[in-house]
Amino acid sequence: MDEQILTQGRFAGWTFAYEGKAKRLYRSPEGDRYLVRFKDDATAFNGKKRGQIESKGIVNSRISSLLFRLLEEHGVETHLLEEVGPGQMLVRAVExxxxxxxxxxxxxxxxxxxxxxxxxxxxxxxxxxxxxxxxxxxxxxxxxxxxxxxxxxxxxxxxxxxxxxxxxxxxxxxxxxxxxxxxxxxxxxxxxxxxxxxxxxxxxxxxxxxxxxxxxxxxxxxxxxxxxxxxEEAYQEMLRRVEAGATGRVASSAGMGGGGR
Amino acid sequence: MDEQILTQGRFAGWTFAYEGKAKRLYRSPEGDRYLVRFKDDATAFNGKKRGQIESKGIVNSRISSLLFRLLEEHGVETHLLEEVGPGQMLVRAVExxxxxxxxxxxxxxxxxxxxxxxxxxxxxxxxxxxxxxxxxxxxxxxxxxxxxxxxxxxxxxxxxxxxxxxxxxxxxxxxxxxxxxxxxxxxxxxxxxxxxxxxxxxxxxxxxxxxxxxxxxxxxxxxxxxxxxxxEEAYQEMLRRVEAGATGRVASSAGMGGGGR
Ligand SMILES: Nc1ncnc2c1ncn2[C@@H]1O[C@H](COP(=O)(O)OP(=O)(O)O)[C@@H](O)[C@H]1O
Ligand SMILES: Nc1ncnc2c1ncn2[C@@H]1O[C@H](COP(=O)(O)OP(=O)(O)O)[C@@H](O)[C@H]1O
Ligand SMILES: [Mg+2]
Ligand SMILES: [Mg+2]
Incomplete structure (x- = not known):
């Protein structure tokens, strides 16, 4: 996970660009895209509290992708290009x-x-x-x-x-x-x-x-x-709900997407 | 200076209403006016630093009165009613x-x-x-x-x-x-x-x-x-300048009130 240059598969040749508190970004050779790898590291109070949340990277990447897709469907432009496997998102490079x-x-x-x-x-x-x-x-x-x-x-x-x-x-x-x-x-x-x-x-x-x-x-x-x-349970619970909402599997009579009315 | 009820002169019967970091207020019997007594106490950084500045009360009261009068002349309504002797201002009670x-x-x-x-x-x-x-x-x-x-x-x-x-x-x-x-x-x-x-x-x-x-x-x-x-010198210097400006005694060729052009 700490490579300076990715060497395998589709992203071979992409170079490490930036590591933040929650994610690590790799830049495409053309510089127009980033591979975003979500970490399990958790920080709070501007980095003063630190820890790990198991599977957070995978959960946050998936929830982000689903919500960005939802927003795109409603006319909000996002950086999301593609979800590429657990804990990873392909995005447009922005300033x-x-x-x-x-x-x-x-x-x-x-x-x-x-x-x-x-x-x-x-x-x-x-x-x-x-x-x-x-x-x-x-x-x-x-x-x-x-x-x-x-x-x-x-x-x-x-x-x-x-x-x-x-x-x-x-x-x-x-x-x-x-x-x-x-x-x-x-x-x-x-x-x-x-x-x-x-x-x-x-x-x-x-x-x-x-x-x-x-x-x-x-x-x-x-x-x-x-x-x-x-x-961890809370993050998993949110993932479960967002997945359900995004795929129309919501057992609710209220709101959009609910099949019950 | 610490009376709960003023007993002498024009403000006899006015009652102590509020003491802040820089001023003490006495309320008129009708409740519609305050006598504001400016203190020499100085505080900074939300009260964490404390001291005294000699004659500050007198200087600040006088500068405030002159500037409020100037503002009134330019159409800004202020609480100032009257300057009543050194370090004191008579004002309208406001919320x-x-x-x-x-x-x-x-x-x-x-x-x-x-x-x-x-x-x-x-x-x-x-x-x-x-x-x-x-x-x-x-x-x-x-x-x-x-x-x-x-x-x-x-x-x-x-x-x-x-x-x-x-x-x-x-x-x-x-x-x-x-x-x-x-x-x-x-x-x-x-x-x-x-x-x-x-x-x-x-x-x-x-x-x-x-x-x-x-x-x-x-x-x-x-x-x-x-x-x-x-x-103290800085406060006195500002008083001197504001007095000069307010009474048109400014040895300047620039701006309003200067007699030089
Ligand atoms: N599409 C993008 N293009 C460029 N930078 C991005 C993009 N999306 C997110 N970033 C940046 O990636 C960095 C890493 O994210 P993160 O680990 O959350 O950092 P931080 O510690 O600042 O919260 C952040 O500075 C974030 O603004
Ligand atoms: N005309 C007025 N009517 C009522 N209260 C006023 C008036 N003018 C100023 N005050 C209030 O008088 C209080 C005392 O002033 P000051 O000693 O500067 O207090 P502070 O410690 O809040 O800075 C302040 O709360 C100020 O808002
Ligand atoms: Mg962040
Ligand atoms: Mg004050």
Whole structure:
């Protein structure tokens, strides 16, 4: 897994490009695509807490691929080109915009902490926040104007990111509702390619908060962050549900894709 | 200075209402006005650094009064009713909106720290930021939407605050330019009274950053924050200049009020 140049099979000759906290990227000889290998490494609180979650790479890669495909079907352009075996995704190379775009439907996490707000209060209309992607600065919250000052994105781009993020939220909320999952919040990354803006990175229990409808059971990385136990099980449970939703096997009378009405 | 009820002179019967880090407020019997007594106490970094700056109360009260009067002349409504002797201001009681409204013309301070931006870079157009006034939460940066969630202000009010803040910036920039002072940034507080929004609190070297044109010499609370020395002198120097500007005694050929052209 630590090769500098892949030597076997379809990706022979692809070169190691970048290793982040959750993924390792290999660049195509032409430089236009990346092979993304998802790791089982788990980090939280900007790398201060570290661990491993068994099979997380495989789960997150699969969930990301299914959700990106769903979004494409609903008109959102993503970097996904192809799912290529467990834990791997083939994507278009983009110039990542160094902003974490966060959409929130319920209060929790850093929002509640930063502002002293109670947990689990509905936010309607949904809130879109931008954080400057900088481990050194601890990902500070920024205004569109700050993003401009930082050279992270032009203000018009930020307006577009906001629209796209809300569009993604609409599609995902409808999808997860039929799976009896509350989409609490999530983080997106976007990138530029050929003058267009594509949804990039991943969409997984690492980057979304999922609460089971009714019970409120957490099915995401908060189990790891907060040492709640049954972390692997939660990831597997989310995979099972997303697979079911994506293939129309949802035993629900509500929402899209349910065969029951 | 620590009376619970003032007993002498014009304000006999006024009752102690609130003590903050920089001022003490006494309420009129009718509850519609406050006598504001400015203190010499200096704090920085949300109260973590403490000290005294000789005559600061008198200087800040006088500068605030002169600047509020200037702003009134330019159509900005403020809480100022009357200057009543050294270190005291008579103001309209308002319901303070718990947002610190910061206007920035140059990068420095928390902006540079938070975002890793170099100091002293021009920001054009000026940047308006909102911080939630909460010592417990360390005054976090907020979006207008956050202010709404917090019940601090309605989003339409925040839009109005932004307009007012930029209007204040325009008036003050022109005024300080003729005094050979660069208005780097400043913090405003606003309040509600009779359905209107008034500029409240203070405008002083405690709440503004002033850099001498040409030399860049700091003439504000940063001298205290950063232990630069000559703190009292800087406050006195700013008082001298603002007095001169307000009474048209500016030996300058530039800007408004200068008699030289
Ligand atoms: N399509 C893409 N093109 C280029 N870079 C990408 C693409 N998708 C994701 N990335 C980047 O890959 C890097 C590795 O991901 P990850 O391990 O999650 O990193 P991080 O530690 O920054 O969270 C991230 O910087 C991410 O922005
Ligand atoms: N016109 C006004 N009516 C009511 N409160 C006011 C008015 N002007 C200022 N205040 C409030 O007076 C308090 C005391 O001021 P200060 O000592 O600067 O407090 P702080 O420690 O919050 O900075 C502040 O909470 C400020 O918002
Ligand atoms: Mg990541
Ligand atoms: Mg104050």
């Amino acid at each position: 990542i915009i160094p902003l974490e775009v966060v959409v929130r439907n319920l209060t929790t996490g850093s929002l509640s902490r930063r502002l002293g707000l109670p947990e689990g209060r509905p936010i309607d209309p949904p809130l879109v926040e931008f954080y400057y992607k900088s481990d050194a600065l601890d990902d500070p919250l920024v205004y569109p104007e700050h993003a401009g000052l930082l050279g992270a994105a032009r203000e018009e781009e930020v307006v577009r990111l906001r629209e796209l993020a809300l569009q993604v939220n609409g599609v995902l909320q409808a999808f997860f509702q039929q799976l009896r999952i509350v989409l609490v919040d999530f983080k997106l990354e976007f990138g530029r390619a050929d003058g267009r803006i594509l949804l990039a990175d991943e969409l997984s229990p690492d980057t979304c908060r999922f609460w089971e409808a009714g019970t409120g059971r957490k099915l995401d990385k908060d189990r790891f962050r907060q040492d709640l136990g049954q972390v | 303070i909106i718990p947002l610190e409204v910061v206007v920035r013309n140059l990068t420095t301070g928390s902006l540079s720290r938070r975002l890793g931006l170099p100091e002293g870079r021009p920001i054009d157009p000026p940047l308006v930021e909102f911080y939630y006034k909460s010592d417990a939460l360390d005054d976090p940066l907020v979006y207008p939407e956050h202010a709404g969630l917090l019940g601090a202000a309605r989003e339409e009010e925040v839009v109005r605050l932004r307009e007012l803040a930029l209007q204040v910036n325009g008036v003050l920039q022109a005024f300080f330019q003729q005094l050979r002072i660069v208005l780097v940034d400043f913090k405003l507080e606003f309040g509600r009274a009779d359905g209107r929004i008034l500029l409240a609190d203070e405008l002083s070297p405690d709440t503004c950053r002033f850099w001498e044109a040409g030399t860049g010499r700091k003439l504000d609370k940063d001298r205290f924050r950063q232990d630069l020395g000559q703190v």
